[in-house]
Amino acid sequence: MTDFYAAIPKAELHLHIEGTLEPEMMVALAARNKVAIPFASVEEVRAAYRFTNLQTFLDIYYAGADVLRTEEDFHDLAAAYFDRAAADGVVHAEIFFDPQTHTHRGIPFDIVARGLFAAVEGAKAKHGMTVELIMSYLRHLDEDDAFATLRQAEPWLDRFIGVGLDSSEVGHPPSKFARVFAASRERGLKLCAHAGEEGPPAYIHEALDILKVDRIDHGNRALEDPALVARLAREAMTLTVCPLSNVALRNVDTLAAHPIDRMLDLGLRATVHSDDPAYFGGYIARNFRELAAARDLSREQVVMLARNSFLGAFLSDEALAGHLTRLDTFVQAGAKAD
Ligand SMILES: Nc1ncnc2[nH]cnc12
Numbered sequence: 001m002t003d004f005y006a007a008i009p010k011a012e013l014h015l016h017i018e019g020t021l022e023p024e025m026m027v028a029l030a031a032r033n034k035v036a037i038p039f040a041s042v043e044e045v046r047a048a049y050r051f052t053n054l055q056t057f058l059d060i061y062y063a064g065a066d067v068l069r070t071e072e073d074f075h076d077l078a079a080a081y082f083d084r085a086a087a088d089g090v091v092h093a094e095i096f097f098d099p100q101t102h103t104h105r106g107i108p109f110d111i112v113a114r115g116l117f118a119a120v121e122g123a124k125a126k127h128g129m130t131v132e133l134i135m136s137y138l139r140h141l142d143e144d145d146a147f148a149t150l151r152q153a154e155p156w157l158d159r160f161i162g163v164g165l166d167s168s169e170v171g172h173p174p175s176k177f178a179r180v181f182a183a184s185r186e187r188g189l190k191l192c193a194h195a196g197e198e199g200p201p202a203y204i205h206e207a208l209d210i211l212k213v214d215r216i217d218h219g220n221r222a223l224e225d226p227a228l229v230a231r232l233a234r235e236a237m238t239l240t241v242c243p244l245s246n247v248a249l250r251n252v253d254t255l256a257a258h259p260i261d262r263m264l265d266l267g268l269r270a271t272v273h274s275d276d277p278a279y280f281g282g283y284i285a286r287n288f289r290e291l292a293a294a295r296d297l298s299r300e301q302v303v304m305l306a307r308n309s310f311l312g313a314f315l316s317d318e319a320l321a322g323h324l325t326r327l328d329t330f331v332q333a334g335a336k337a338d
């Protein structure tokens with residue numbers, strides 16, 4: 001049954017498409033592509049999903065991605081995600097993919113892009129949702145590698161909305177990617193960076209001051225720095241917060257201890273997203289639902305989180321106005337039914 005949390009219109013702004021690889025699909029693609037994986041069954045895959053920090057997750061996430069080999073695989077992965085997203089009330093999605101995870105295994109950039117864009121076109125037609133792709137640089141690799149990726153992406157650049165920065169955070173500060181972010185912005189791309197997930201508040205400062213990002217992914221550790229919080233609030237900088245991810249990667253002890261309402265109270269433009277839902281136990285509606293239950297969020301707070309997802313999206317003014325009107329209509333219809 002569709003509940004309030006699945007029904008409320010929302011934008012998904014922080015989702016790694018490789019992180020939607022469900023164990024069932026991992027096992028099926030391993031068989032289809034004759035790729036050996038160190039798991040004998042879906043249950044064994046699931047049992048391996050116990051993480052103690054970001055790196056223990058990334059090790060499994062990159063290993064799992066090895067079953068993705070063909071254009072059809074990337075299409076099928078993304079198409080399955082868009083079906084789930086539509087059922088979760090996602091009307092607009094800005095999705096990360098990690099080209100280097102694939103090009104480093106010998107899968108051409110174009111294979112990945114063609115498969116993903118085929119699924120994007122399918123989702124637009126099937127679900128009426130709007131979708132953008134964000135190409136994310138892997139921060140554990142060097143900046144030259146990111147530049148090589150930008151060059152490979154050249155034929156596709158006008159179809160991507162932006163670039164991101166993800167993977168192992170500590171020891172790989174945003175400043176390492178200053179030049180490639182500047183070059184990406186010169187090409188008209190929006191800029192996002194994971195910052196303050198495990199890394200210190202200084203990394204959020206760098207993402208703002210050196211990379212000049214348009215959006216911060218996670219950003220939880222900003223709460224340790226009151227001056228930074230004040231600045232993020234003043235600048236209406238969107239923080240794409242991922243509650244189930246935060247707990248799975250032990251950046252927050254429990255959902256009951258999650259700081260989402262503190263962030264809202266501090267005037268931060270926080271939003272709720274799913275990060276790597278196949279690995280962390282749930283897609284966006286579940287993040288909303290479980291967080292709301294654990295933190296006893298009011299309807300108004302949940303609506304604010306959904307509103308923030310649209311305010312933080314890379315939408316035209318016209319598209320944004322349309323989404324906000326639709327959200328208001330949804331809220332008013334719910335108020336009448338109460
Ligand atoms: N939560 C996360 N943090 C950093 N890199 C990631 N890649 C996929 N998920 C990630």
Ligand SMILES: [Zn+2]
Nearest residue numbers: 166194217275
């Ligand atoms: Zn992420």
